[in-house]
Structures are given as structure tokens and as C-alpha cells.
Amino acid sequence: MTSMPLDPFAVFALALSIGILMWGFERYRRRFEKRDLASAIVVTVGLLSVAFAPGLYDVAGSVLNIDRRYLVVILFANLILLGFVFYLLGLVRRVKTEVSELTRTLSVDQAPQTDGGMDTIFVVIPAYNEGETIRSVVTSLPETICGFKVQPLVVSDGSVDDTAENAQYNGTSVVEHPVNQGQGGALKTGFEIALQNDAGIVVTMDGDGQHPVDELERLVNPIIEDEADYVMGTRYLGVDDSGNGIVRDSGIRFFTATINVLTKAEITDCTNGYRAIRGSMLDRLQLTEERFSAPELLIEARKSGLRIKEIPITIEDRKGGETKKPKLGFALGLLRTILITWLR
Template sequence: MSPPSPDPLDVALLALTVAILYWGFDRYRRRFERRDLAIAIALASGVASLVFVPEAFDLVGTALEIERRYVVVSLLATLVLLGVVLYALSIARAARDEVAALTRSLSVDRAPRMDGGAETVFVVIPAYNESDTIGTVVSSLPESVRGYDVQPLVVSDGSTDGTAARAASSGAMVVEHPINQGQGGALKTGFEIALEHEAAIVVTADGDGQHPSSELDRLVEPIVEDEADYVMGSRYLGVDRSGNGVVRRTGIRFFTGLINVLMVTDITDCTNGYRAIRGPMLEELTLTEERFNAPELIIEARKNGLRLEEIPVEIEDRKDGDSKKPKLGFAIGLTRIIVVAWLR
């Protein structure tokens, strides 16, 4: 009597088991990825169990009140697939964070060295393809304010136009990101450079001309007078010519109210990028956000005990070009960073 022929499905499952194990061992052999090896062994064990102990799935089906074995297998396979996808996303995120950190580190290392010191106000200006306006923005800044020297620092965030050249020709210190990192990423680069130069005060402003330099004196005054450590400009206490539509204005009001509830503050404009921060206190803030950085800065400042003050400012409409702010992702992005920054 000839032995029974093997079940083609069992053969396929065993081949899949071997392939998974090979992948895991190869990852460990080449890169010593223990986590990938452990995942491969777990997945291979699950696939092999379909061949050698299929009754185990009946126990799972009984516990879940599912009669058909293939339904149980499909359910478990879906859950495993979901786990693998989430794992892959976490690896991708970690790789992206590493690239971003390397990009910022290279930019900081290449930054010009100059005399900064305790009597300097660094004006950090993140700019992405703002060649039409960046020269005017830099040139409009005063040489000094409240007895402090003013040093404009433009972080050209992966710009493909003449942003960096025009900023440099206008007298700014310029650093470039070879890859776009978002406004938050550009600000982190600027903050690190300002800290290395021991800036007394760090001001942030946009490169599109929306933040008039005439407001700089009033913005730094509370810090100079030791009345605040973090000063925010508010278009709603001052004059708003930004041209935001009803939906965006409503969204800003909503998220401002949410921050006020969560952080026990009384601000009116949580997305305004015109702000001044006492330089040494930047080291106390944990900043991870690359896009929607304004709420994160406010929450971190509040959690670290910085004295907050909000003053009325004028916000102009963009002088040229189109807004870089995302439209569909605006609400989602703000919600995510507010929740994450509040909980951590």
C-alpha cells in the first residue's frame, strides 16, 4: 500500500513557514535585528500549527463561538496582518525621524559661527520657497531692539528657489535643510543654533511677510522687563488681515478653547507663529512635532512653568505666493498634537 500523498495545502503552508523563518534569520544574520527574528519565529509557529495542530484553532473557535475553522483562521490572519502593518509603520516612522534628526544635525553643524551672547535676540524665520518675500522680511528687521542686537536666522526648509540666496544677501544668517522638514522641524534647527549662540531671546516669525517687524519691540518687552518668559502675538486681540476663511477661523477658535480647557490658560490665538521666548528656557521644552508646532510650544511652555503672556499684534495677508498650510489635514493635525503633547 503506497503512502498517502501530501496535502498540497500543507506543503504550501510548510513552505511559507520555511520562508518566514529564513527571512527572520537573514535579518538577524545581516543586521542583528532580534525583534524581527522573534516576529518571524512567532509567525512561522502560527503557520506551522495549521499543519500539525489544526485542532488548536477549534479551541479558539469554541471560545469565540465560531463554528467554521477557516473563519477562525481568517480572523487570526487578519489580526496578525494588522499587527505587521502597524509594526511596518512604526519602522517607517522611526526611519523618518532618524533622517529628520540627521538633516537638522547637518544643518546645525554647517551653520555660520558668530558672536551671539546674552545681549542678542535671534529672529528665527522658517522659510519654504519664499524667495519673493524673504528679502523684504529680513531687511525690515531693526538692527537692535530694547538694547539687544537683532540677529535674523533663516532656515531654508528644502527650498528649491532662491530663498537661501536672497536671505543671505539681505544680511541674515542662513542654514539650509536638504530635505523639507516642515515648519516645526525648521524651528527646532533654528532653536538649536540660537541656543548654541546663547541667545537671550528667541523670536519666531514667518517668511511670508505676515508678521510686521514693527511689532518686534512690543513682542520682546515683557521678557526684557522680566514679566513673562513666553510671549504670544494674537491677531484676535489686535488686527487680523490674514485673510483666513470662516472655517479656519472657527477651527482656530475651537482649538484655542480646547487648549485653554486642558492647560488652564486664557489665550485667544493658539496658531499664531509670531512669538518670543526667553532663550535659555527653550532647553526645557520637549519638541517633536514637525508640522503643527504652535500648540505643542504652548502646551510645553505651560507644563514647564514658563510665564505666558499674550499681546495684540497685527497679522498681514501674505505678500506673495500661496499658503503652505494643509487644508484637509489642519483639524486632524492640530487634534493629534494637542492630545499627544498634553498626555506625554
């Protein structure tokens, strides 16, 4: 009786499959990583099916109307590869999120102690390389508004200039991110500090001097009078001297209309960063966005039942430095943020 010769490819596939399966088992045994074990099993099954049951791909090819077996194998291999790519992207995003949360936690822990209290307005100012303008912004803030104490809080978001040093003025609280987290990340740090200090009202404004301080009282007054929980400024009912071009202006109007359709809101300026929020409502908002935070804040406020009100304001041109808004990907970033926040 003559024995059949061993197929070299089948032997190689079997050995490789055993090695991959052992790797996945070891990963699970050490770290209990279910995804690594599942990935090893998927690859092992794929290799063994190609080596020992190639007829399965003929069946799949007949269903997909593909005549050649190798095309079916390539198709399935690419689908598995695509799955691994998405897995790795998710893993990278998870690690990045963990690093960002650690960074913000360290910054919050290092924040200087303030008196705080429900009669305090925390003015959170995210700043990235705003050394030219940040001093004029914090010095222009009043000490009190409508009987509320004003507490400036500058979050220097990975600045490599003298932003943090220039912000140290007249009781301003200054915290620093060792690496840049984006405006949304800086705002989350500021919100956490404000929550820990039981702030009655939290205001956000830019560190480039575009938001006039003399309109601050009108911004917080609807919350003080219990007419709203979330007040946002709008350049389109006020004055826009920011120098936005027609393309950017049209984009803001389009995304504003999109949010209005999706949430039945009635707003006119979805990207405006000059806003006031009732402090006790902050912990209702699920905030994850690090770059395009404005639409996320607005949609979360709408979903959480906050009373939203707009007031006309003036947006002035930058007092110095360069804009940090991305030149490319701005529209895609806003659209992604709007859809993800609306769906979750």
C-alpha cells in the same frame, strides 16, 4: 501496517515555516533585529497551528461565537497583518526621523558663526519658497531692541526659488535644508543654532510679511522685564487682516479651547507663529513635530512650567506668494499634535 499519507498542506506549511524562521534567525544574527525575529516566530507559530493543530481555532471560534473555522483563521491572519502594517509604518517613521535629524544636523553645522550671547535676540524665520517677500522681512528688522542686538536667522526649508539668495542681507544668517522638513523642522534647526550661540531671546516669525516688525519690541519686552518666559501674539485680542475664512477661524478657536481645557492654559490663539521664548528655556521643550509645530510648542511650554503671556498683535495679509498651509488634513494634523504632545 499502512502508513498515513502526508498532508500536502502540512508539508508546505512546515517547509515555509522553517524558511521564515531561518530568515528571522539570520536577520537577528546579522543585525540583532529583535522585531524581525519576533515577527518570524509569530508567523511560524500561526502557520504550524493551522497545519497541525486546527482544533485550536475551533476553541477560539467557540469563544468568539464564530462557527466556521476558516473565518477564525482569517480573523487571526488579519490581526497579524495589521500588526505588520503598524510595524512597517513605525519603521518608515523612524527612517524619516533619522533622515530629518541628519538634514538638520548638516544645516546646523554649516550655519555661519555669529557673536551671539545673552544680549542677542535671534529672530528665526522659517521660509519655504518665500523669495518674493523674505528680503523685505529681513530688511525691516531693527539692528537693536531695548539694548539687545537683533540677529536674523533665515532657515530656507527646501526652497526651490531664490529664498536663500534674497535673504542674504545685512548680516542675516541663512541656512538651507536640502529637502523640505516642514515649519516645525525648520524651527528646530533655528532653535539649535540659537542655543549654540547662547541667545538670550528667540523670536519666531513668518517669512511672508504677515507679522509686523513694529510689534517686535512689545513681543520681547515681557521677557526682558522678567514677566514671562514665553510670549505669544494673538490676533483675537488684536487685529486679524489675514483673510482667514469662517471655517479656518472656527477651527483655530476650537483647538485653542481644547488646549485650554487639557492644560489649564488661558490663551486665545493657539496657531499664531509670532512668539518670543527665553533662550535658556528652549532646551526644556521636547519638540518632535515637523508640520504642526505651534500647538506642540505651546503645550510643551505649559508642561515645562514656562510663564506664558499673550499680547495683542496684528496679523496682516500675505505680501506675496501663496500660503503653504495644507488645504486638507489641517484639522486632523492639529488634533493629532495636540493629543500626542499632551499625552507623552
